[in-house]
Amino acid sequence: MLLSGCALTPGESLSWSDHSSLRSNKDPAILRALANDSNLGHTERALAIFKLFANYIRPGQSAEQIHSALADTAWLDEAKLHRSGYGSGFRPIEGDSLFELVLFPDDQGSSDWVIEFSLSGRGPDKAPRREQEALAFLGGDPNLANNPKLQEFGLTFLERSDRGWLRTEHFTQRGIHVYGQ
Numbered sequence: 209m210l211l212s213g214c215a216l217t218p219g220e221s222l223s224w225s226d227h228s229s230l231r232s233n234k235d236p237a238i239l240r241a242l243a244n245d246s247n248l249g250h251t252e253r254a255l256a257i258f259k260l261f262a263n264y265i266r267p268g269q270s271a272e273q274i275h276s277a278l279a280d281t282a283w284l285d286e287a288k289l290h291r292s293g294y295g296s297g298f299r300p301i302e303g304d305s306l307f308e309l310v311l312f313p314d315d316q317g318s319s320d321w322v323i324e325f326s327l328s329g330r331g332p333d334k335a336p337r338r339e340q341e342a343l344a345f346l347g348g349d350p351n352l353a354n355n356p357k358l359q360e361f362g363l364t365f366l367e368r369s370d371r372g373w374l375r376t377e378h379f380t381q382r383g384i385h386v387y388g389q
Contacts, residue, residue, distance in 0.1 A: 226377075226383070226384045226385050226386040227384065227386075228262045228263075228377050228384055228386075229375070229377070229386075230255075230258050230259050230261075230262035230263070230363065230377065231262065231263065232259040232262070232263050234259065236260060236263075236264050236277055236279075237279075239256045239257075239259050239260045240256075240260065240278070240279055240280055242256035243256040243257045243260065243283045244280055244282045244283050250311070250312035250319075250321075251320075251321075253283065253311075253312065254311045254312060254319075254320075254321035254365070257283060257311060257321075257323075258321065258323075258363050258365065260277060260278060261323065261361060261363055261379075262363060262377065262379070264277035265277055265278075265358065265361065265379075266358075266379070267357075267358055267359060267360055267361070267379060267380055267381045268357055268358065268359075268381055269357065269358050270350075270355065270356075270357055270358075271344070271345045271346075271347075271348050271349055271350060271352060271356065272348055272350055274345065274346060274348065274358060275346070275347060275348025276348075278346060278348075281346055281347055283311075284343065284346060284347075286311075286312055287309055287310060287311050287312065287313070288309070288310045288313050288317060289307060289308070289309050289310075289339050289342055289343060290307065290308045290310070290339065291305070291306065291307060291308075291336065291338070291339060291342075292306040292307055292308040292324060300324070300362050300376055300378045300385075300387065301324040301325065301326050301360050301361065301362050301378070302326060302359075302360060303325075303326020303327065303328065303359035303360055304326060304327065304328050304329055304330060304336065304337075304359065305326060305327045305328075305329070305330065305336040305337035305341075305342070305356075306324065306325075306326050306336070307324065307325055307326070307327070307339070307342045308322060308323070308324050309322065309323040309324075309325070310322050311323070320365055320366040321364075321365050322363075322364045322365075323361060323362070323363055323364075324361065324362045324364065325342075325358060325359075325360065325361035325362070326358075326359040326360050326361075327341070327342060327345060327356040327357070327358065327359060328354075328356050328357045328358075328359050329353070329354040329355075329356050330354070332353045337356065341353075341356070345358075359380075360378065360379060360380045360381075361378075361379050362376050362377065362378045362379070363376065363377045363379075364376040374388050375387065375388040376388060
């Protein structure tokens with residue numbers, strides 16, 4: 209798993225006033241078009257999706273609000289969604305129902321681009337929400353049980369630098385914290 213083995217850097221403070229390296233003033237329609245363009249490489253498409261999340265998605269939003277930013281989510285057909293929160297390793301995201309969305313995975317199911325997110329509440333059976341509910345949420349379904357909201361999300365990617373560091377930008381209602389600066 210991409211996130212296994214990550215830890216805070218010694219001496220790193222847990223500040224919630226960090227800044228995203230994914231800031232963009234591109235129109236969301238342009239980013240959506242890039243995300244869905246199968247003629248582009250996975251890196252360019254994933255970067256467009258990450259910029260949509262970093263600039264137009266906020267914790268506390270409903271399925272309808274998320275869908276207004278994401279709109280056409282055809283790129284989800286090429287992603288793998290898993291319930292998360294099991295196993296060991298670093299998991300910055302907390303919440304009622306945790307998910308991991310792997311963008312454009314290779315044959316082993318790995319990717320340099322992973323979105324972890326949590327949804328509020330439980331499913332109709334009082335268990336954590338299932339993958340189908342998370343996909344319906346991202347697709348804007350207004351009829352999900354207990355009207356879930358996005359609680360938190362984290363954008364994890366491999367920074368292409370001489371260090372090749374793993375970076376996670378964690379978005380909560382408190383602000384943004386970056387791991388692996």
